[in-house]
Amino acid sequence: MAKKRSRKNTIKQYAYIALIVSGLALVASAVLGLFKLVVFLDLYTLPNEQWLNNSLYISLGLIFIGLAVYALINPEGVRDFFSGRQGRYGSNAVITLAAFLAIVLVVNMWAYATPKTWDFTEDLQHTLAPETIDALRMLREPVRAIAFYTQEPAQIRELLENMQSNSNGKFEFEFVNPDVNPTRALEYEITSDRTIVLVMGDRRETITYANEQAIVNALMRLMNPGERIVYFVTGHGEHSPDQSGETGLSRLSTTLTAKNYTIRTLNLLAENRIPGDAQAIIIAGPAQPLSPEETRLIIEYLDQGGSLILLSESPLFTGATDRPDPLAAHLATNWNIRLNNDIVIDPSLDQVLIAVSASYGDHAIVQNLQTTNTYYPIARSLTIGSDSADVQTTVLVSTVNRAWGESNLDEINQGYPQFNAGTDVAGPIVLAAVSENMTTGARVIVFGDSDFATDSIFDVYGNGNLITNAVDYAAGQEDYITLTRAERVTRQLSDDINQGTILMLGATFICLIPLLIVIGGIASWLMRRAQG
Amino acid sequence: MRNVWTIASREYRHYFLSPVAYIVAFLILMLAGILFVFQLKSVQDMTYQGYYPNPPTAANSVIYPTAFMMLFAAPALTMRLLSEEQRSGTLELLLTAPLKDWELVVGKWLGAFMYILTVYVITLIIPIVLNRLVVPGIDIKATVAGYLALILFTAAFLAIGTAFSSMFNNQFAAFFATLITFVLLWWVVGWPANLIPAASGFFGYLHAYAHLTSMMQGAIALKDLVYFLSLTAVGLFVGTVAIEIRRWQ
Amino acid sequence: MIRATGLTKDYGSRRAIENLTFEANQGEIVGFLGPNGAGKTTTMRILTGYMPPTYGTAQVAGFDIIEESMEVRRRVGYLPETVPLYPDMTVYGYLKFMADLRHLPDPDDMIDETLEIVGMTERADGYISNLSKGMRQRVGLAQALLHKPEVLILDEPTIGLDPAQVVEVRNIIREIGKQRTVLLSTHILSEAQQVCDRVLILNRGRIVAEDTPENLQARLMGAERAILTVKGDADGLAALLAQIKGVKNVQARPDGGVEFQFAPGMDVRPEVARQTIQAGYDLLELRLMGLSLEEIFLELTRDSKISK
Numbered sequence A: 001m002a003k004k005r006s007r008k009n010t011i012k013q014y015a016y017i018a019l020i021v022s023g024l025a026l027v028a029s030a031v032l033g034l035f036k037l038v039v040f041l042d043l044y045t046l047p048n049e050q051w052l053n054n055s056l057y058i059s060l061g062l063i064f065i066g067l068a069v070y071a072l073i074n075p076e077g078v079r080d081f082f083s084g085r086q087g088r089y090g091s092n093a094v095i096t097l098a099a100f101l102a103i104v105l106v107v108n109m110w111a112y113a114t115p116k117t118w119d120f121t122e123d124l125q126h127t128l129a130p131e132t133i134d135a136l137r138m139l140r141e142p143v144r145a146i147a148f149y150t151q152e153p154a155q156i157r158e159l160l161e162n163m164q165s166n167s168n169g170k171f172e173f174e175f176v177n178p179d180v181n182p183t184r185a186l187e188y189e190i191t192s193d194r195t196i197v198l199v200m201g202d203r204r205e206t207i208t209y210a211n212e213q214a215i216v217n218a219l220m221r222l223m224n225p226g227e228r229i230v231y232f233v234t235g236h237g238e239h240s241p242d243q244s245g246e247t248g249l250s251r252l253s254t255t256l257t258a259k260n261y262t263i264r265t266l267n268l269l270a271e272n273r274i275p276g277d278a279q280a281i282i283i284a285g286p287a288q289p290l291s292p293e294e295t296r297l298i299i300e301y302l303d304q305g306g307s308l309i310l311l312s313e314s315p316l317f318t319g320a321t322d323r324p325d326p327l328a329a330h331l332a333t334n335w336n337i338r339l340n341n342d343i344v345i346d347p348s349l350d351q352v353l354i355a356v357s358a359s360y361g362d363h364a365i366v367q368n369l370q371t372t373n374t375y376y377p378i379a380r381s382l383t384i385g386s387d388s389a390d391v392q393t394t395v396l397v398s399t400v401n402r403a404w405g406e407s408n409l410d411e412i413n414q415g416y417p418q419f420n421a422g423t424d425v426a427g428p429i430v431l432a433a434v435s436e437n438m439t440t441g442a443r444v445i446v447f448g449d450s451d452f453a454t455d456s457i458f459d460v461y462g463n464g465n466l467i468t469n470a471v472d473y474a475a476g477q478e479d480y481i482t483l484t485r486a487e488r489v490t491r492q493l494s495d496d497i498n499q500g501t502i503l504m505l506g507a508t509f510i511c512l513i514p515l516l517i518v519i520g521g522i523a524s525w526l527m528r529r530a531q532g
Numbered sequence B: 001m002r003n004v005w006t007i008a009s010r011e012y013r014h015y016f017l018s019p020v021a022y023i024v025a026f027l028i029l030m031l032a033g034i035l036f037v038f039q040l041k042s043v044q045d046m047t048y049q050g051y052y053p054n055p056p057t058a059a060n061s062v063i064y065p066t067a068f069m070m071l072f073a074a075p076a077l078t079m080r081l082l083s084e085e086q087r088s089g090t091l092e093l094l095l096t097a098p099l100k101d102w103e104l105v106v107g108k109w110l111g112a113f114m115y116i117l118t119v120y121v122i123t124l125i126i127p128i129v130l131n132r133l134v135v136p137g138i139d140i141k142a143t144v145a146g147y148l149a150l151i152l153f154t155a156a157f158l159a160i161g162t163a164f165s166s167m168f169n170n171q172f173a174a175f176f177a178t179l180i181t182f183v184l185l186w187w188v189v190g191w192p193a194n195l196i197p198a199a200s201g202f203f204g205y206l207h208a209y210a211h212l213t214s215m216m217q218g219a220i221a222l223k224d225l226v227y228f229l230s231l232t233a234v235g236l237f238v239g240t241v242a243i244e245i246r247r248w249q
Numbered sequence C: 001m002i003r004a005t006g007l008t009k010d011y012g013s014r015r016a017i018e019n020l021t022f023e024a025n026q027g028e029i030v031g032f033l034g035p036n037g038a039g040k041t042t043t044m045r046i047l048t049g050y051m052p053p054t055y056g057t058a059q060v061a062g063f064d065i066i067e068e069s070m071e072v073r074r075r076v077g078y079l080p081e082t083v084p085l086y087p088d089m090t091v092y093g094y095l096k097f098m099a100d101l102r103h104l105p106d107p108d109d110m111i112d113e114t115l116e117i118v119g120m121t122e123r124a125d126g127y128i129s130n131l132s133k134g135m136r137q138r139v140g141l142a143q144a145l146l147h148k149p150e151v152l153i154l155d156e157p158t159i160g161l162d163p164a165q166v167v168e169v170r171n172i173i174r175e176i177g178k179q180r181t182v183l184l185s186t187h188i189l190s191e192a193q194q195v196c197d198r199v200l201i202l203n204r205g206r207i208v209a210e211d212t213p214e215n216l217q218a219r220l221m222g223a224e225r226a227i228l229t230v231k232g233d234a235d236g237l238a239a240l241l242a243q244i245k246g247v248k249n250v251q252a253r254p255d256g257g258v259e260f261q262f263a264p265g266m267d268v269r270p271e272v273a274r275q276t277i278q279a280g281y282d283l284l285e286l287r288l289m290g291l292s293l294e295e296i297f298l299e300l301t302r303d304s305k306i307s308k
């Protein structure tokens, strides 16, 4: 007995150490809290706020742990501190309870901050694709995902938590409600809800369609920077990337800038060459055809594996019907895309001059548009030739069957366009197509309209998305990776089950088993009564 | 430990004499049975018409309804654990027996827990039968996860009930206090999580429903385990403190 | 062995017992006597470790009730005021449960033995809910005796028993009291007188007297009391007696007898008998009447009431 007591005393002698730890943690928390306040008031912006938060949590936790350890080692000490003999049991209970709750709180905070999940499904529904895990393993610099959501979806949280726990601490995330925290949304130039921004150092990637695939590819783009320069050709009355308003392309160029593109303009006649750093050149709605000289430059560029996006207006509309178009001719012969001299009449809308997407091809450019429409005011139709040895062409957008390419401007001007089987192109009309040269890697994307990309309707439905995707593809920035997932097991009710089986199961589970319980209850009651 | 077992096994046997326990078992098995058979029937009807909807799962037909049932059953099972002893004077016997307070509280809780586990064992018939009705069988791992979730959830809620039972002399007071706490953890905490975005992490974490459902879908997160185990520990600890307070009140 | 020093218990602002100091040694049966609310149950609950005292402490079976409560509880058998039984258990099941809680090495033998002592062997397999009040009391007692405790604390053990059972239970207690320490509380004074080696009289939470029943009686007796009965008319007898030297407080009783008192050690009875016969009365009876414990009790508790 005496021995036991003396040992207890020796532990108690060191209880004060816990108090010292707790005191130091209190000082640290005060300092960190002050710092946090400074950051919160936007007086100073930290490169990595998470570090501050973590230290604050740890020091707050240490205060509690120190007090708790002290209270557990030396409860009498705490008790004496609080009161004399009267309330000694009361304060004792309060102190042990507080110490216990503090420990529980710290453990739960730790668990909350530790996203560890075990997937208990046979087809691994809650596990990341191997490609995602590889991408996370490859991270050299920390990446921070800031998810701007007004309503936090559980799947996205689960996905981000999963990614965080597979990243060796290199991937972190936070949810920000843009309504509550508009300054942050402004800081990251968030224009729509449900946007995730990935930040690595001073570089960012914005994801508007968040899923595992999109996040992984944004990660890949962050990891493989390199300059992305696209040139807008000028000199033929094209839409200007610098100009805002009805016919400008400023919305497109800010979107591209947000995606780390550098936008430049290029006057082919003046420069007489295409710069070597051009990842794509864009010709956005020329009012005049390009000259043979300029066309030659473009052909040379394409031969070296360059990429071209042509947003072409109908000559019936621009009034340049009498000029030869060497670029169009080249596209028709070498890239299997022929631009027709007509205007698309699409009866889908009351305004028949506005063509509407009715179906999309199977291509990366239109992958995330399958359920969204795109609109093309006063478009021209394309005709796709058959694939040649090197060049493969894919239709991107086409209209409904009822639409056609009207080649007689008079019918349109008189207000009664009619389909004339001999001269007009029959629907469905191809509005956009992509051709890829398998040997050189050159890519050509042709749209039979340029207005759809202008500021006036950039934000209408999928228009902005389509042109942005097209630029991504032309610049070789399309998705790096497609995820290979474990197939979900499809489960079905066995065919052997019929009404009889159901009846039998109903009899067993709704009648028999509950009845057995009732019988059991009555039996136990009767048995007790029988026994004296 | 031995004392815990002595208390628990007396309590366990007591449940087999208690009408409330039979009613609870009856309602759980009845509800699970009805949901199981009716879900099966609607899936079978649609299969017959040429649709192939997902077949019922153990989570839908047993685990979730049972957990829901436990919101009301757990207070009924735990309300008398200690308040009844107080009323009949047997608490004086136990508190003067060579038995630590925590052993008493844990023993009481364990008795209730073992009883309800017995009922859960009976419900296992449904997933076993379901496994034979589904091609190529149900997802056994997910079913295991679902039952684990149910068991942890039950442990936590019974511990809360035990705590209230040791606080109140009146069984009905214990019942309603427990029920109100459950309703808070199951439903109400979900609202501020959506209303006050700043504290949504905190309230969302407290939301027992969210922890249960995510585990039931086969994603067992560390925080879910810690949450339910913490609730259990807090319940048992508070119960013990309440008994101590009873001694010197 | 019980040694209480300065036990005080406050329920909120009400003081239930105040500064109780007393002892009970091995082989001794000590009785707690006191009116309702005197603090008997409170004291017993403190001694058995049910609740801690507000001030003071006690040693029971050699252990401190606060610091070594577990050791105390192992060595104490306690029968609370409301007999703590589980109606849904059988007598055997109940005793087995208690035996398990007390980690008894051979529970079945000890249960059989105890059932024998309290005379419940035949009802061992019956449910407690079906027992009579007296039988339940005996099962409660069996529970307290089960582990052969060094110290036995019984709160009103004979309440609710029929006279034959009362005698039996008293015999059991006396038997146990030969080797162990027994503390019992009772309202029945004759019980304390018969069973206890020593009596503690409690009133309003204080000990107002403590001694053997005999000593208590003697110490409190300020006078001896006798009753005189004669055949036929007792007129004038009272006046006669009043003249005798040493006779005090003469009173004629409605039944014909005459009651009187005299100072102890000054026996006036031979003189009274002589004078009565000389006066021509037919003397039937001259009997000494002791001052009963009841009267002592009432006197003590009344006094302390006044003193308060």
Ligand SMILES: Nc1ncnc2c1ncn2[C@@H]1O[C@H](COP(=O)(O)OP(=O)(O)OP(=O)(O)O)[C@@H](O)[C@H]1O
Pocket: C011, C014, C015, C016, C034, C035, C036, C037, C038, C039, C040, C041, C042, C043, C081
């Ligand atoms: N749990 C309690 N809370 C508040 N006061 C109490 C409590 N128990 C007892 N008391 C008070 O303490 C005093 C002593 O009570 P106690 O039960 O010890 O008396 P007792 O001598 O056993 O009486 P009885 O002969 O009626 O059994 C009484 O005034 C009683 O009202």
Ligand SMILES: [Mg+2]
Pocket: C040, C041, C042, C081, C155
């Ligand atoms: Mg009493």
